[in-house]
Amino acid sequence: MSQAVVAIAGATGFVGTAIRNSLLEQFTVRGLTRSAYKLSHPDPNDPVQWVHCNAYSASSVEQALQGTDYLIYLIHSMVPSSRLTQASFQDLDLLLADNFAQGAKAAGLKQILYVGGLMPDDEREEASQHLSSRYEVEQVLQASGLPVTALRCGVIVGPGGSSLRILINLVRRLPIMGLPTWTWSQTQPVAIQDVLKAVKLCLGEPGEYSGSFDIGGPDLMTYKDMMQITAEEMGKNPWMFPFPFVTLGISKRWVSTISNSSQALVSPLVDSLRHDLRAKSNQLQDQLVSSAVTFRESVAASMDEHGFPLQNPRQELKREDQQMIREQRRVRSVQRLPLPPGKDARWALEEYVRWLPQFLKPFLRCDVLEDRRVLFCLRFLSTPLLDLHLRQGGDEHRTVLDIIGGLLADTRESPEGRLEFVEVFDGKYVIAAIHDFCPSLPWYIYNTTQAVVHLFVMSAFERHLARMCEASLVVDTNAERSAE
Template sequence: MSETKRRPVVALTGASGYIGQNLLKKLTKYADVIALSRNGDHKQDTEHVTWRSCDLYSMADAEKGLEGADFAVYLVHSMLPSAKLTQGSFEDMDVILADNFAQAAKKQGLHQIVYLSGIIPESEKLSRHLRSRLEVEEILRAYGVPVTTIRAGLIVGPKGSSFPILKKLVKRLPFMALPKWTRTKTHPIALKEVLHALNKSIGNDRLSNRAIDVGGPEIMTYQDMMVQTAESLGKNPRILPVPFMTVNLSRLWVSLTTGTPKEMVYPLVESLVHPMTAKPENMDPEVSYGQMSFKDAVQTAIEDEKQEEENQKPSKNTQGIKMPAVQHDVRSVQRILLPEGKNADWAAQYYVHWLSTTLDPFVHTETDHEDNTQICLRLSRTPLLELSYSHERSTSDRALFYITGGSFQNTKRNVRGRLEFRKIPGKQECIVAIHDYMPSLPWFVYKYTQAKAHLIVMYWFRKHIEKMIEQSRVPHSV
């Protein structure tokens, strides 16, 4: 994009992350940036950067975060837990984040969303991680805002996910036991060339509503990459092919060896069975073809990491800083099927009715004419939970309740606790989610009683709906 009289405004999600930080430097050369982060209020604004705190699990936050933006860059992924207790899969978390963002982009009149995803191989059975990346792309497109998707394989940079894991494996092992998946082909690309692709896509009408594959000059196996990374680190480990190591065993081995959380490692390793190479028909001459060799990209990443560590050495001024208190918050997200023709509003109302019927005679529910609900014990007048229905924030595809009372919630600390039912765009599926819930029970007691009970109840509800759908498909005899 060239300089214009009015600098465009770009909203950048994940602005404090490793790709976001680097992209921010490029964007400020020609645009004003709204830098979105969960802790944005603690950042210092500059001439062309305005920081905003934004929790994308909240649609209201997403709407405020995107206010005033012309374009947006979506660099969000939810593989790591987002609360003290997170119950649910990263795929279902990503649905909520993408849906909030896409709806907010539509409401604020954005001209384009640029989304960084992964290369999607031709396979009938994609890994969880790649299925989720594709689902997010479909959700971002669902509300009419043009989306440009940049699909990259392994990004070679000093931080992030895949390459640092690979580097740790090489660095820590005296010999490399390489299972079959290490001979799968992939298409690595240097971080700076991914940044170039993202930057060139913003405001580029020619790339609007397209998914673009990007890759470096070499197609390699993971074994090739590990050998070249070892050489760059001055190591010469012995290589031992291991034909019997399954993906499940590999992901555990990688997690233990590198010290990387299993929430991040497991989905990534599961994807390595797929060849992830850029397809010529999905490539674009302006953004797709990286020029930096893998070995040069590795050397650059190693040097950048050393420089960053040098710059971040603790000084006298950084001592004695108080860390924020740990929030005893809960996020619990589950996905259920919906009967044909039913929506999220139906799911919410049916759930309240089903809960009272299923847990009778111990629990009953009461709903008033405003759809506010109390969940109570039969023998007590004090409700366990009070749910206040938000008419203003609800639609047929999203039913939102604020948790406003009850003996199960911490009244003093609960600020944003809520329960929502959300239909997934284009699918007959619904997300049921509790956000920012603060329980009143002592944490250890809550974690192993009420939290587990909620999972069991949601499992029963999901199975009940599945049975209802199955029965509706059985032809009735005359």
């Protein structure tokens, strides 16, 4: 009898590496990766099936999931995937989750397992952008209609973890530590071994483990406690004292500088530290907590004998990928826009094509041709700035225009460039996204001209749609009053 196939999105990271290695005896594991370096340097002894998957392409995701039974979803988009990325990590996470939700549904998967984060104890408290984004991902995956198991984990502690590496480097490098107020927030870190136990218990059991489950270790502690225990395991005794005057903004900068971590990674993590994050009792947590690994044990196993954090398994791959990203000159621009009631992605595209020439009326015209082409041209030039073609196979919820030419596009370097509109959250929003676009202008000139204009235009289009939403709300309110 053949083994069930489990696909892992985010298979090369800290958590993904641990999960894929732990499942090899029970499942056929398919690792999904966009890394050209990973695919071009295969390990003949690696039992994992590595498959190319561009997570930003719905068709690529659906193709990569064909023939699989389960999906483990681990993607978080705090690391840039293009040389220029114009987007918040929340909007990128939302788009990626929708791609995988729709791809999993089309491929007929039996279960999606998502590893997210604990939510604040007080439901009335406004969650940080990082935690809110993880909750949105959970909602989007559940909207697929497939059985979804969401593991809401505390800080995952293990060799190579990004959050733990930041903590270890802070303690290792600072003999004196002024502690901001967030260091008194309570949390419940969980060892990577216990996350693996949870995955094994839930995977393949969508009937018993459908829904959201908090996962935490045996230690309820503050971030100050975590720093103190980490220092003890290093054999250090730093002087720690309360310093409540430090704002979150200052905290982000000094944490980034001292830990040698990017602001893109540190900023959303520090924002989340102001919350108390405790695992609520549930059937899965109750099975794990009695034998769970302590924070002291797991942090000790995550450092070498000199107190340095053990390397993230993706570190070498990350360096090669970043070099390739710099060389490829690709652009990604993603914006979440309000969608008027009763409208869809096809309408949003048509409205954009209608609105843009009016907004830039003295300069721009838009020609819609019978062969499904859309040309954006300067009024005094016959050659289009951009030549786009409406892709067949789309629907009212996802509409794609492929960039096939124009003065501003280098389609020989990147024939995959496209503009797409995707409806999410049952029509509450539409995501407008440019993917894999390669500009023909020199990079510095593009960055300071065309890229800036695009953001300006999309911001104006967002305001235009917001006014339409408000007008629709007024009409509905007046209609209700008239009916009364």
